[in-house]
Amino acid sequence: MRRCFGLIVAGAALVLHKVRALSPVSDTGIDGTWSTGTGAVETGQKYFNIVNDTFIVPPLSGQSYSFLPNSDTTGYWEELVYKYNTSGCYEAMLFWQHGNYTINANNSITLTPFGPDGRQQVSRPCDTSTDYVGYYYQPEYMQRYEITTYLHYGQYTYKLQLYAYDGSLKPSMYLKYRPAAMYPTVPMHKNVIGVE
Numbered sequence: 511m512r513r514c515f516g517l518i519v520a521g522a523a524l525v526l527h528k529v530r531a532l533s534p535v536s537d538t539g540i541d542g543t544w545s546t547g548t549g550a551v552e553t554g555q556k557y558f559n560i561v562n563d564t565f566i567v568p569p570l571s572g573q574s575y576s577f578l579p580n581s582d583t584t585g586y587w588e589e590l591v592y593k594y595n596t597s598g599c600y601e602a603m604l605f606w607q608h609g610n611y612t613i614n615a616n617n618s619i620t621l622t623p624f625g626p627d628g629r630q631q632v633s634r635p636c637d638t639s640t641d642y643v644g645y646y647y648q649p650e651y652m653q654r655y656e657i658t659t660y661l662h663y664g665q666y667t668y669k670l671q672l673y674a675y676d677g678s679l680k681p682s683m684y685l686k687y688r689p690a691a692m693y694p695t696v697p698m699h700k701n702v703i704g705v706e
């Protein structure tokens with residue numbers, strides 16, 4: 511009888527584990543580098559050079575966010591986004607910024623960029639006057655976030671779902687590195703210099 515009970519408990523634990531694997535979990539934090547799709551885009555030095563403000567175009571479009579906590583609810587963040595558009599004149603946009611974040615009591619996230627650091631590159635090859643690197647500054651408020659485990663390209667990994675200010679879904683991202691691949695978490699440009 512006792513052995514039978516033990517078996518049932520083991521079976522129940524197994525089922526619980528399976529259910530947990532595909533539903534929201536809280537057994538991990540937001541720290542790390544997260545990336546959409548196949549993980550082609552990542553923060554850090556690979557695609558953005560902060561010394562001369564140049565971008566290297568990633569092989570595929572996508573976006574990446576990194577988080578480095580310094581407490582349960584605050585820390586530093588960095589993002590790199592590459593998107594393009596083939597409707598009409600082909601347009602490609604790359605942007606990078608970093609700063610700090612706060613996870614608010616209602617599970618929303620506030621991202622505050624370090625003022626002078628963000629950069630964007632916009633290219634429209636059919637309009638040669640539009641290929642420039644310029645200043646970029648976009649504070650963001652995310653209504654909420656969820657971390658779940660997810661079967662992604664045949665492997666269990668963590669999935670980060672961010673919800674935009676209006677509750678709409680941002681592209682899902684998957685954990686790529688932990689600890690995160692990031693630039694130093696301090697402002698790196700002293701002033702907003704006119705970058706053309």
Ligand SMILES: *[C@@H]1O[C@H](CO)[C@@H](O)[C@H](O)[C@H]1NC(C)=O
Pocket residue numbers: 559562564
């Ligand atoms: C920026 O610096 C990187 C690394 O030193 C170098 O490879 C690249 O050619 C530089 N770009 C420009 C436009 O100077």
Ligand SMILES: *[C@@H]1O[C@H](CO)[C@@H](O)[C@H](O)[C@H]1NC(C)=O
Pocket residue numbers: 593594595597598601602603
């Ligand atoms: C795509 O095109 C639309 C309208 O033509 C434009 O507003 C938008 O900024 C473009 N997006 C990207 C990522 O190039």
Ligand SMILES: *[C@@H]1O[C@H](CO)[C@@H](O)[C@H](O)[C@H]1NC(C)=O
Pocket residue numbers: 584585610611612622
């Ligand atoms: C984030 O940076 C802003 C602007 O510098 C500052 O006001 C705020 O206190 C910082 N927040 C955290 C959590 O460090």
Ligand SMILES: *[C@@H]1O[C@H](CO)[C@@H](O)[C@H](O)[C@H]1NC(C)=O
Pocket residue numbers: 614615616618
């Ligand atoms: C969630 O908290 C943030 C920060 O305190 C606040 O700005 C925001 O309005 C709150 N959102 C809701 C839906 O209450």
